[in-house]
Amino acid sequence: MLSKELLKEISLPALLLDLDAFDENCKNIAGKANGKTIRIATKSIRSVSLLRRILQSNQVFKGLMAFTPQESIFLSEKGFDDILLGYPCWDMDALIKIAKINQTEKKIILMVDSHEHIDHLQRIALKTEGTFYLCIDVDMSTTFANLHFGVRRSPLNHEEAVLQLAKKIKQSTKLELIGMMGYEAQIAGVGDFMPSQYLKNTFISYLKKKSIPEVAARRTKAIKKLMNEGIRLSIVNGGGTGSLHTTTLEDCITEVTVGSGFYSPLLFDYYQSFSYKPSLFFALPIVRKPAPNIYTCLGGGYIASGATGKDKVPKPVYPIGGKLIPLEGAGEVQTPVYFEDTTLKIGDAIVFRAAKAGEICERFKEIICISNQQIVCRFDTYRGEGACFL
Numbered sequence: 001m002l003s004k005e006l007l008k009e010i011s012l013p014a015l016l017l018d019l020d021a022f023d024e025n026c027k028n029i030a031g032k033a034n035g036k037t038i039r040i041a042t043k044s045i046r047s048v049s050l051l052r053r054i055l056q057s058n059q060v061f062k063g064l065m066a067f068t069p070q071e072s073i074f075l076s077e078k079g080f081d082d083i084l085l086g087y088p089c090w091d092m093d094a095l096i097k098i099a100k101i102n103q104t105e106k107k108i109i110l111m112v113d114s115h116e117h118i119d120h121l122q123r124i125a126l127k128t129e130g131t132f133y134l135c136i137d138v139d140m141s142t143t144f145a146n147l148h149f150g151v152r153r154s155p156l157n158h159e160e161a162v163l164q165l166a167k168k169i170k171q172s173t174k175l176e177l178i179g180m181m182g183y184e185a186q187i188a189g190v191g192d193f194m195p196s197q198y199l200k201n202t203f204i205s206y207l208k209k210k211s212i213p214e215v216a217a218r219r220t221k222a223i224k225k226l227m228n229e230g231i232r233l234s235i236v237n238g239g240g241t242g243s244l245h246t247t248t249l250e251d252c253i254t255e256v257t258v259g260s261g262f263y264s265p266l267l268f269d270y271y272q273s274f275s276y277k278p279s280l281f282f283a284l285p286i287v288r289k290p291a292p293n294i295y296t297c298l299g300g301g302y303i304a305s306g307a308t309g310k311d312k313v314p315k316p317v318y319p320i321g322g323k324l325i326p327l328e329g330a331g332e333v334q335t336p337v338y339f340e341d342t343t344l345k346i347g348d349a350i351v352f353r354a355a356k357a358g359e360i361c362e363r364f365k366e367i368i369c370i371s372n373q374q375i376v377c378r379f380d381t382y383r384g385e386g387a388c389f390l
């Protein structure tokens, strides 16, 4: 998608989207829905125009999973509906606004996993005379020997605890239970095809295989328990990009969340069961040449979140053959890149990929879309719209 000539037209640093690859990813992801709908994880996109583009590309894409209350309000004001806030929130101002939005025809569904969350929402609902729609987050992590495989989020790891919380919600006239979510991060967000890590890959694949049926059983048991008590839910959400092929197999699931697969950042190169096309890149200008083989760029220190490690660092991908220098890595304002090739010049661009999907959008105001070696449009990121949530 990239050529030296095209990069010369662009003011650098810049965030670039291969629109053809992005559209192909939308098609491939939609093709794996297996009769479920797909909710878009907005944290992994962070551009209103691109969220709209995904939703318009296929009817299986339905609803958004937002990451902060302020963001869900912003998205609702932009015209989106069916917004599931994927993480609990406590912010009084935002919750008051959400209660008001819920009085219109739009819906923002809040995530809860504790009695404290429910008491807090109940107090605000009474004060504002509003309604909150709720989704219960069930822990999907699994334990093998002493190893905790999964994320530390919800404490609800048994159907009885889920039922108790559901009953408490049902007692309130101001709260309406709509859904249950169980995010199996250890399957959806952990690669099992890392380069030169045969033993680790084998161990992770083994844990994933053991974990998948446990996750399915826990979700099913929780739903059955609720149904036995006459509690029916319209949303049963699970999974992420990395578990689309397993989560969609479960009968009790109504929808799967997907975000990262659309941009397919570096960390999503390392899964055995699927591959999408890398679509999001950033280009930095070479501004110095401290040695014949070293080209120093402006910017580049866009390290991804999560457990710190080499896998969170961006990778130079164009021209081919670039390597970061271990003692400097990707720097706050300067990133040196080593090339065998000594013919690059100051002013040329080096193109990188980030380790994770949406975070890189916080560093740029616009996404320059490229198709057939040409710039075809420019979309604002959240930042470009003056919005900054996390």
Ligand SMILES: Cc1ncc(COP(=O)(O)O)c(C=O)c1O
Pocket (backbone or CB within 6 Å): 041, 044, 065, 086, 183, 188, 189, 239, 240, 241, 242, 257, 258, 259, 260, 261, 357
């Ligand atoms: C609750 C929840 N659901 C789904 C996902 C999957 O998102 P993605 O497809 O971007 O990996 C995440 C990612 O962290 C998440 O936190």
